[in-house]
Amino acid sequence: MSSHLSEQELIRRDKLKQLEELGIEAYPAPMFGVNCNSQQILSEYDDVAKNLQDVNIAGRVMSLTPKGKITFAKIQDEKGKIQLFMSIDNICPGEDKTLYEKVIKHILDIGDIVGVKGEVFITKTGETSIRVKHFQLLAKALRPLPVVKEKDGETFDAFTDPEQRFRQRYVDLVVNPQVRETFIKRTAMIKTIRDYLNDHGAMEVDTPVLQNIPGGAAAKPFITHHNALDVPFYLRIANELYLKRLIVGGFDFVYEFSRNFRNEGMDRTHNPEFTVLEFYVAYKDYFWMMDFTEKMVEQIAIALHGTTDVILGDKTINFKAPFKRVSIYDAILEYTGFDISAMDEEQLLDVCKKLHIETDKTMGKGKLVDEIFGAKCEGNFIQPTFIIDYPVELSPLTKKHRSKPGLVERFELMVNGKEIANAYTELNDPLDQRARFEEQAKLQERGDEEAMFIDHDFLRALEYGMPPTSGIGIGIDRLAMLMTNQASIQEVLFFPQMRPEAQD
RNA sequence: GUUUCCGUAGCUCAGCUGGUAGAGCAAUACACUUUUAAUGUAUGGGUCUCGGGUUCGAAUCCCGACGGGAACACCA
Numbered sequence: 001m002s003s004h005l006s007e008q009e010l011i012r013r014d015k016l017k018q019l020e021e022l023g024i025e026a027y028p029a030p031m032f033g034v035n036c037n038s039q040q041i042l043s044e045y046d047d048v049a050k051n052l053q054d055v056n057i058a059g060r061v062m063s064l065t066p067k068g069k070i071t072f073a074k075i076q077d078e079k080g081k082i083q084l085f086m087s088i089d090n091i092c093p094g095e096d097k098t099l100y101e102k103v104i105k106h107i108l109d110i111g112d113i114v115g116v117k118g119e120v121f122i123t124k125t126g127e128t129s130i131r132v133k134h135f136q137l138l139a140k141a142l143r144p145l146p147v148v149k150e151k152d153g154e155t156f157d158a159f160t161d162p163e164q165r166f167r168q169r170y171v172d173l174v175v176n177p178q179v180r181e182t183f184i185k186r187t188a189m190i191k192t193i194r195d196y197l198n199d200h201g202a203m204e205v206d207t208p209v210l211q212n213i214p215g216g217a218a219a220k221p222f223i224t225h226h227n228a229l230d231v232p233f234y235l236r237i238a239n240e241l242y243l244k245r246l247i248v249g250g251f252d253f254v255y256e257f258s259r260n261f262r263n264e265g266m267d268r269t270h271n272p273e274f275t276v277l278e279f280y281v282a283y284k285d286y287f288w289m290m291d292f293t294e295k296m297v298e299q300i301a302i303a304l305h306g307t308t309d310v311i312l313g314d315k316t317i318n319f320k321a322p323f324k325r326v327s328i329y330d331a332i333l334e335y336t337g338f339d340i341s342a343m344d345e346e347q348l349l350d351v352c353k354k355l356h357i358e359t360d361k362t363m364g365k366g367k368l369v370d371e372i373f374g375a376k377c378e379g380n381f382i383q384p385t386f387i388i389d390y391p392v393e394l395s396p397l398t399k400k401h402r403s404k405p406g407l408v409e410r411f412e413l414m415v416n417g418k419e420i421a422n423a424y425t426e427l428n429d430p431l432d433q434r435a436r437f438e439e440q441a442k443l444q445e446r447g448d449e450e451a452m453f454i455d456h457d458f459l460r461a462l463e464y465g466m467p468p469t470s471g472i473g474i475g476i477d478r479l480a481m482l483m484t485n486q487a488s489i490q491e492v493l494f495f496p497q498m499r500p501e502a503q504d
Numbered sequence: 505g506u507u508u509c510c511g512u513a514g515c516u517c518a519g520c521u522g523g524u525a526g527a528g529c530a531a532u533a534c535a536c537u538u539u540u541a542a543u544g545u546a547u548g549g550g551u552c553u554c555g556g557g558u559u560c561g562a563a564u565c566c567c568g569a570c571g572g573g574a575a576c577a578c579c580a
Contacts, residue, residue, distance in 0.1 A: 007549045008514055008531055067543090068536035087537060110530075124538045146515040147530055149541040156541060157516045157529055163572045164515095175515090219579070264579055265505075274580070419580070450579085475580050488573095489580095499571065 008144045015107045016140060022098065026140040032115040034058050039079035045120045045128050052120040055130060057082065058138060060174065061112045063147070071104055072129075075114060076174070083129040084116060091135055099135060111141030148175050166496050179491075185304055186480045186492055190257065192303040193277060196296050202253040202279060207242035209235060209259065215458065216240030216397070218450040219262040222272075235261035240397065240471065241458045243280045244426060247469050248461045255279035257476065268488040269418070269478065272497050280471035286409045286425045289470040290386050293413065293421060294321035297384065297479075304483050312416055312485050315382060323384040323413070328369065331377045331387060340369065348372075362446070365406075366393025381414035396436040396452055398424035413474075420479050423472035430462035 005013070019026050035056045045052050059075035059082070066072075070087040088100040108114070117134040146159040158176070159165065165172040165179075172179050194204070212231060214221040216238030224233050239258040246254045261273050281289070301308050301319035308320040326334075329341040338351050348368040352359045357375050359368065369391050381387070388411040389404060398408035409425035427433050437459070443451035480492040490496035 006514060006531095011531065063541090065539050065542055066536090067539060070537045070539085072539050072542085074540095083540085085538070089537080106532095123540095125540065127538090127540075129538090144514040144530065147541095148515085149529070151541050154541090159515065161511095161515090161572085163511090166572095217580085260580085262579075265577080267576095267579095268574085270579065276580075422580080473580085478580070501571085 006144075009142060012109060012140070012142045012144075015109070016142075018102070018107055019137070019140070022102065024103065024137060026137065028136070028138065032056070032058050032136065032138055034115070037079040038075075038077050038082035041082055041120055041130070042080070042128055045122075047122050054117070055120060056115065056117050057130065058113065058115040060141075061108065061110050061114060062145075063149075064108065064110055066105055069100075071100075073108075075116075083123070083127050084118075084132050085121075085123065085129045086116075086132045086135065090118070090131060090133055103137065104135065108137070109141060109144070110147060111143070111145035112137060113139035113141070146171065146175050162490070163498075166490055167498055167501065169494055182484045182486060182491060183494065185484045188304055189300055189480055189483055190476065192300050193296065196299055197253075197255050197279060200253070200292075202255050202281075203251055205243070205246060205251070205254045205256050207239045207246075207256060207258075209261075211236050213453045213455045213457075215452060215455045216242075217260075218452060220264055220449050222261045222263045237262055238276065238473065239278055240473070241455055243278055243471065244466060244469070245458065245461045247280050247282050248464055248466045252282040252467075253279070266497065268490070269481075271477065271489050271493055274489070274493075275476040277474045277476050278471065280426070280469055282467040282469050284470040285468065286388075286411055286423055286470050289423045289472055290325065290388075290411060291322070293423065293472060293474075294323045294384070294386075297321070297323075297413075300479070300483060310483065310485075312482060313487065315416065317383060317415060317482065319384055323386055325386045325388055325411075326381075327389045328373055328377075328387055328391075329389070331381075332369070332372055335377045335380055336372065338372075340372070362448075364393050366391030366395075370394055378414065378419075379417035382416055384413060384415045386411045386413055393439075395424065396440055397427055397433075399427045399429070400432070415482055418478065419475075420482065421472055421474040423470065426466070426469040426471050428462060428466040428468060430459055433462055434459055 016026050033056055036052070037057065038059065041052060041055060041057070057075070057077065059077035061073055062076045062081060063074045064071065070085065073084040073086065074081045075084060086100070086104055088097060091100045091104065115136045115138050116130060116132045118130045118132040121129060121131050123129050146157070148158050149156040159172065210224070210226070210233040212233055214234035214237045217240070219237040221234040221237050224235065226233050236258065237260055239256055243254050243256060256278060258276050258278055259273055260276055263272065264270065266272060298308055298319050298321040301310050308318055310317045310319060333339050336355060340348060340351060343351070345365045345368070348365060349359060352368060352372060355372065355376060357371055359371065363371065389401060389407045390410045392400060392406055392408050395408045395410050398410045401407040401409050411423050412419045413421035427436070437452065437454040440452040441454055477489050477492055481487070481489060484492060486492055
C-alpha cells in the first residue's frame with residue numbers, strides 16, 4: 001500500500017482535474033440503464049435483420065485502439081467482451097468535438113468503466129461491434145490495469161504472480177477470464193448440491209460459528225473472547241454436534257454449508273477457514289449414505305462438465321456411480337501384502353517397522369492402522385472409492401460396527417488420492433458416547449491438542465433419544481478443486497488467507 | 505514448523521564470472537475514419553523488497569529480515 005504514486009497514477013489523477021474542468025463527473029450517481037450484455041449481442045445480432053439498433057451497455061475498457069478520427073475499444077461486462085466503434089462524427093455530430101478529442105482520445109484509459117448507447121453492426125474485418133452514439137464515463141480508474149493480450153489462443157504478458165493475484169483478486173478476476181470460470185463453476189457446484197438436497201427433502205439450517213465447546217472434529221481451534229459475557233469462545237471446527245441436536249429435535253434431514261476454522265498449517269490443500277457441507281439424515285445408515293453421496297457427486301460432475309469424466313491434471317476421473325467400496329483392511333492387504341485384520345498392537349508395530357513407517361509410543365491400534373493406510377494406500381485411490389470400516393479409536397462419534405468388533409460404521413470417499421468426504425452411521429447411544437468422550441478427555445490430559453472436549457449438552461441431547469442417523473461431511477473446497485482441475489485451494493477461494501501486507 | 509527456489513518500471517521478463525539498469529506491452533506527445541497483440545515517429549518512467557557486511561565499486565557476492573511459490577511434516 002505505497003503512498004508513493006507512480007507516473008501513471010499521477011497522470012490519471014491529473015485526468016480527474018481535466019474532467020472537472022470540462023464539467024464531466026468522473027463518478028456519476030445516476031443509474032445507467034443497461035438493456036443488454038456482450039454475450040447477447042454476439043449471439044443474437046443478425047446482420048440481415050439489422051436488429052439490436054438501440055443497445056445500452058456498460059463495462060470496463062480493456063483495450064483502446066485509437067486511429068485518428070475513430071477509436072476502437074473493447075469493453076468487458078460480466079458476460080464477456082464486445083468491441084466499440086467510436087467515431088468523431090457519431091459521438092460529436094455538432095460543432096463541439098470535445099467529448100471525442102479530449103475525453104475519448106486523451107482522458108479515457110484502459111480500466112475505466114463506461115456506458116454507451118448505439119447500434120450493433122459488423123465491421124469490415126467481420127467483428128460484431130457497437131457503433132457508439134452516446135458515450136458516458138461511469139467510473140475513472142486511477143490505477144493502471146495489467147494489459148493481457150492474446151493472439152491465436154496464445155496469451156501475452158498474462159497477470160500471473162500468485163501473490164498479486166490472490167491479494168488483489170479483483171484485478172485477477174478482471175484480467176484472467178479462466179479465473180472467473182473457476183469461481184462460476186464453484187458456485188454452480190454448490191447450487192447443484194443445494195438443489196439435490198432440497199429435492200430430497202432436506203432443510204438448510206444455520207448453526208453457531210461461535211461455540212464455547214468446539215466439537216465434532218479433532219482439530220486445533222481458534223479462540224476468541226466475548227466481552228459482554230466475559231467468556232472465551234471458539235470458532236467452530238465442525239458443525240456436526242449442532243446438526244445432530246437438530247435431528248434430536250425432530251428435523252429428519254438437515255444440512256449446512258459450514259465455514260470451519262482450524263488453527264493449523266497452511267498449504268496448497270489447507271486454508272485456515274474452509275467450507276464443509278455436512279448433512280444428517282434420520283433413520284438411515286452409512287450404506288444408504290454411500291448410495292446417496294455417489295449419486296450426488298455424479299450429478300455434480302454432469303452439471304459442470306456434461307459428463308462423468310472429469311479431467312484432473314494428466315488424469316481423468318470417472319465419477320460414474322456406483323463407486324468402488326473397499327474396507328480399510330482390504331486396502332492395506334492389497335497395497336502392503338499384510339493381513340492386519342486380526343493383529344494386536346504389537347503385531348501392528350512390527351508391520352509398521354517392516355514398512356518403514358515411523359511410529360511413536362502414543363499411537364494406539366487405531367492410529368497405527370491409520371498410519372499404514374495413509375502412508376501406503378491413500379495415494380493409490382485415484383478413481384472415486386469408498387474406504388469403509390475404520391478402527392473405533394479414531395472415530396469417537398461413530399456407531400460401532402454391526403458385525404465387526406473393533407470397527408465402526410464409517411466411510412471416507414477418496415478421489416485422486418485425497419479424502420473428500422467422511423461419513424458415519426452416527427453414534428446415538430448416549431452411554432457409549434459418554435464413554436468415548438471420556439477416552440478423548442484422557443488423551444487431552446496427555447497433551448493431545450486435537451482431542452475432543454466433552455460436550456455435556458450434546459450428551460444430554462442424546463439422552464433424550466436421537467433416531468438412528470447417518471451423517472456426512474464433504475470438503476467443498478477440495479471437491480471444487482477436483483471439479484475445476486485446480487491443484488491449489490487458493491485457486492478455488494476468492495480470498496485465500498495471506499500474511500497481512502505491510503502498511504505504511 | 506523444516507527444506508528449497510524466488511522478489512528488477514504499472515504488467516511480463518532480460519541483466520553471464522561485481523563497473524550505480526534494459527526490452528515488449530502499458531503511459532505521454534504527434535499522425536492516421538474499419539483496427540484485431542493496429543502501425544509509425546519521438547519522449548518520460550526504477551531507494552533493482554528492506555537492513556547490514558565484503559569491496560575503490562553491489563541488482564549481481566555474504567549475513568539477516570519481510571513477502572511469495574514448491575516439497576515435507578500436521579491436518580480436511
